[in-house]
Amino acid sequence: MSQWMIPYDKLDEKQLHFIDEDIKKDNRIWIQGFAGSGKSVLLLHSVANVRKKEKNIKICIIVFTQSLKQLFIAGMYELNIKNVTIMTYHQFKKETNNFDYIFSDEIQDLTPSILTKMTERSKKLIIAGDTNQSIYQSDPQTNERVVEINRIEKITKSKVCFLDTNYRLTKSVVKSVQKFIPSMGILLFSKIDKTKKNITPNLIKASNRKEEVEYILKKAKDSFSEDENSLIILPTHNEILKFLNIALELEGVKPWDVVYNRWNKPDYYQLHIYLKKNHIDIEYICNGYGNLHENGNKKIIIMTYHSSKGLDFDNVFLPFLDNHIYNEYLTEILFMVGMTRTKKQLTLTYINNLHPYVKKFKDICNRLNINDILLENNSDEFDKFDF
Secondary structure, three states, rough: OOOOOOOOOOHHHHHHHHHHHHHOOOEEEEEEEEEOHHHHHHHHHHHHHHHHHHHOOOEEEEOOOHHHHHHHHHHHHHHHOOEEEEEEEHHHHHOOOEEEEEEOOOOOHHHHHHHHHHHHOEEEEEEOOOOOOOOOOOOOOOOOOOHHHHHHHHOEEEEEEEOOOOOOOOOHHHHHHHOOHHHHHHOOOOEEEEOOOOOOOOOEEEEOHHHHHHHHHHHEEEEHOOOEEEEEOOOOOHHHHHHHHHHHHHHOOOOOOOOOOOOEEEEEEHHHHHHHHHOOEEOOEEEEEOHHHOOOOEEEEEHHHHHHOOOOOOEEEEOOEEOOOOOOOOOOOHHHHHOOEEEEEEOOOOOOOOHHHHHHHHHHOOOHHHHHHHHHHOOOOOOOOOO
């Protein structure tokens, strides 16, 4: 199955030099780079290298979201990293221990107080983040303002290491971003991994939501036969529940009656039980629910745009992209984050009038006939969805 972490022997000369040499030279390092430049990969391989060489030191990894924590746990498993503490920044705020090494990702979304605390409580601090991908103005829980980009170096006293090669994104996805946000596209296009196969994004119009969901689930399920993983991204929890209930309807199962947890939020643990009971192999990853390490290559993953930040998948699906939908929730930067989670195939779907964001780059996309694809599923070989 598809790996989450690039193996050590697949890293390039610059990445290897950072892991083996550069990390020794400075006690405070900020790994900068655009979407797809391998910041998280370099961060985690550095953790593996430090742990291998120094058995008894205390190492902590601090990440922004629970879903990013899941990605790092999956990567730690693949790289056989043990005896390393990993936590979200909210968990770190409650900690009182000092560490020999602190590694942290997505630092552009952290607050000055967290960055100060990490700096003070570590002998060596290695942070990673992209100044162009800040999606929060303030801490969602405390309302403290997110750090101003030009203050990060000063607060952390860090030396910048800039990654200038795009390893993740295909040339067509980069061109799509360039047409959508010209300034961002130029940056992404600066240096692309020429060995990467180019795959053009798909743009699909369905007749109705049921047909749209049916198409996505078929294509996501097909990816498993190619040893690939798939991610579905939606802006809100309500849209995720809508998608999942349509998936249940396709199997002739009644919608999930929402069960709420003690915080009056949907209890996704109970949802997972309901999906499993009805043979729907979809895993919701967010807010501490789901397990990316155990299920990321066995089930279709679904999450919000916010939670997908920092992750990547072989195939990414962005559904329900109709005009006047999500205007309150989906900013240009957040949509760009969703587009750039893919390593191979990006698929965008809608049923009515196309969202203005997608109109900017629709001419780059493949326009496929959804009926031809769904008819394949109604052949003798595929007479019913079986997730």
